[in-house]
Amino acid sequence: LRIDPHNVWALWGKGDVDTWLNRPQEAILSFEQALKLAPFFDLARLRLITLYTAEARKLVALGQLSAALAFLQKCLPSHLHDTWIPYQKESYFLRSTIYQQLKQPALAIEDLSTILRVDPSDTRALQARAQLYQDALLGNSAKTDFSQACKLGSMMACNQLP
16 A cells, blocks of 8 residues: 555455454545445445444444444445345344334334345344334234244244234
């Protein structure tokens, strides 16, 4: 990087080293800089998704929900293609949990539905969405999701069915 501060591979390597040394903020800066220089550098984007989600998870544990949402917004930009959603599933799930805590069930349902659009067999998302539907008194939708999760082997979901 001293020789070529715009070398995306060197930035990526520095980000990995900082990650291994448990310096997530420094790693994030390196990966962000690499993406700024090369917007289609998917390896850096993958690392950022993981780091942003991990940092957001730490902030949630500290009760800093707004700061956690800000981190998640960075890895869930609206301009990314749906092909990224499988890599963002944990981010979407965490954001849905935050929305639930903030009493915004419609946004939580939207994030869970995004996960289920690309992975209809995600029992965790099915159960969480079913519970939100049940809380909103949307019995048929809740029953559908609980039934699907039950078919996929979730005993908790099976216990929720009449």
